[in-house]
Amino acid sequence: MQGRIGSCALAVAFVxxxxxxxxxxxxxxxxxxxxxxxxxxxxVDLPARRLAAxxxxxxxxxxxVENRAGANGNxxxxxxxxxSPDGYTLMLSPPGPLVTNRFMYKNMPFDADRAFAPIILLxxxxxxxxxxxxxxxxxxxxLITHAKVNPGKISMATPGIGSQGHLTMELLxxxxxxxxxxxxxxxxxxxxxxxxxxxxxxxxNFTPALVGPIRDGSLRGLAVTTLPRSKQLPDVPxxxxxxxxxxxxxxxxxxxAPAGTPQEIVLKLNRxxxxxxxxxxxxxxxxxxxxxxxxxTPEDLQxxxxxxxxxxxxxxxxxxIAM
Numbered sequence: 262m263q264g265r266i267g268s269c270a271l272a273v274a275f276v277x278x279x280x281x282x283x284x285x286x287x288x289x290x291x292x293x294x295x296x297x298x299x300x301x302x303x304x305v306d307l308p309a310r311r312l313a314a315x316x317x318x319x320x321x322x323x324x325x326v327e328n329r330a331g332a333n334g335n336x337x338x339x340x341x342x343x344x345s346p347d348g349y350t351l352m353l354s355p356p357g358p359l360v361t362n363r364f365m366y367k368n369m370p371f372d373a374d375r376a377f378a379p380i381i382l383l384x385x386x387x388x389x390x391x392x393x394x395x396x397x398x399x400x401x402x403x404l405i406t407h408a409k410v411n412p413g414k415i416s417m418a419t420p421g422i423g424s425q426g427h428l429t430m431e432l433l434x435x436x437x438x439x440x441x442x443x444x445x446x447x448x449x450x451x452x453x454x455x456x457x458x459x460x461x462x463x464x465x466n467f468t469p470a471l472v473g474p475i476r477d478g479s480l481r482g483l484a485v486t487t488l489p490r491s492k493q494l495p496d497v498p499x500x501x502x503x504x505x506x507x508x509x510x511x512x513x514x515x516x517x518a519p520a521g522t523p524q525e526i527v528l529k530l531n532r533x534x535x536x537x538x539x540x541x542x543x544x545x546x547x548x549x550x551x552x553x554x555x556x557x558t559p560e561d562l563q564x565x566x567x568x569x570x571x572x573x574x575x576x577x578x579x580x581x582i583a584m
Contacts, residue, residue, distance in 0.1 A: 315540075379566070387486050
């Protein structure tokens with residue numbers, strides 16, 4: 262009797278495995294959706310739409326972008342976490358849903374470490390620290406000295422509580438032993454405008470938004486936050502070069518799927534997206550947004566996320582940032 266039960270169980274498992282492999286080999290047989298957990302037209306939306314267009318050509322099926330904004334990405338990510346793990350629902354995610362939100366939100370609708378299958382790290386985006394020319398500093402080291410002499414007196418515009426700019430400045434202040442006076446804004450546009458007008462001393466934002474003001478002298482670029490220099494701001498040194506070896510604080514764009522997505526599909530997507538990153542059109546599209554190409558394996562993305570969790574958890578907790 263036990264032998265029959267065991268044989269039946271093995272048969273059922275074999276049929277399930279065979280069906281799973283067959284489904285993976287036939288994938289995709291219908292449109293694929295890339296969920297962007299933020300609104301249309303933003304910094305996450307554009308690379309998602311460019312990637313979707315490339316994958317549409319390569320897969321022979323329409324790849325569409327669906328925007329599901331809210332709760333700093335948690336709404337869209339929660340939707341993906343609960344989606345069927347069949348390869349037809351993916352997500353292009355910035356740091357919040359996969360790394361930093363867990364430390365800021367009391368109630369998360371998913372466990373980021375278990376809910377998603379990593380596919381690939383698409384790219385990283387530098388932020389640039391800028392200052393109004395009236396402030397008597399010319400580089401990051403002079404800013405640190407000025408901030409120590411004038412603790413809490415430098416006004417620092419951030420594009421929102423818990424934003425990547427806010428967290429980056431927390432890391433920089435902890436690394437340098439300084440304290441600045443935060444002025445939080447709703448989004449980056451207002452913060453940049455007020456720094457240009459001289460109402461605020463200092464701000465931080467993604468490079469594309471500040472290239473123009475830096476080039477025309479309205480703002481002084483002090484440092485960018487990636488390890489390599491920005492291609493659009495090659496004369497602005499990195500924080501790493503400015504006395505803080507190894508300093509990196511960036512936005513990044515991770516492609517993930519619901520946990521349990523067949524490995525064959527994950528590896529196929531990984532290969533196709535690596536091909537996009539290495540292609541001339543991929544390089545041009547990433548460079549146009551000052552995004553630094555990443556790529557690699559699913560395991561590389563998993564290790565990168567783990568490192569980011571270890572980096573930002575203590576920073577967010579010590580700063581008491583909560584939503």
